[in-house]
Amino acid sequence: PDGHIEKDIIGNLLHVKSGKGLSKKNMDSRGEHAVYGGNGITGHHSAYMFDEPQITIGRVGVYCGAVHISKPKSWVSDNALVVDEYDSSRLVFGYLAFALEQANLNSVADSVAQPLISGGRIYPVEIPVPPVCDQVEFVERVKRIEAQKTAMTASLSELEDTFNALMQRAFKGEL
Secondary structure, eight states, X not given: OOOOOOEEEHHHHEEEEEOOOOOGGGSOTTOSEEEEETTEEEEEXXXXXXXXXXXXXXXXXXXXXXXXXOOSSBEEOTTEEEEEEEOTTTOOHHHHHHHHXXXXXXXXXXXXXXXBOOHHHHTTOEEEOOOHHHHHHHHHHHHHHXXXXXXXXXXXXXXXXXXXXHHHHHHTTOO
């Protein structure tokens, strides 16, 4: 292979739709379902819109263009777009989220008053579309790295707790 990676415009690869309105005062804060807005989780609610994880894209404001993968059984507010459908014969879900994040969608926002993006604004943006087998390998590597990061964070936290306990004993003259 010549190392050339195919590219295509977002509009040929997927369709987005807006989430559903849900104001803070209408949220059930005791609900167990995450509510996603422009920059990830903004609250919780007793109802949800989607059984499966979704790719969300901040639609308006400072987080316009921010990409997140929602938790299962979540609500997506109208401050975000949702990838409604995508070409699964050419794209792997986890890779697609990464490619959209790297596409810097904020750069195509209409920012007359406050930044705003729509399907029409992002559809002409190109993203790389490597072979599916490479996308699968990429997603697996990212999962392994995330697992290592989680383990290291837990280990670091344990080390800090041990260090703090030793410092307290040292200051009390117990060592």
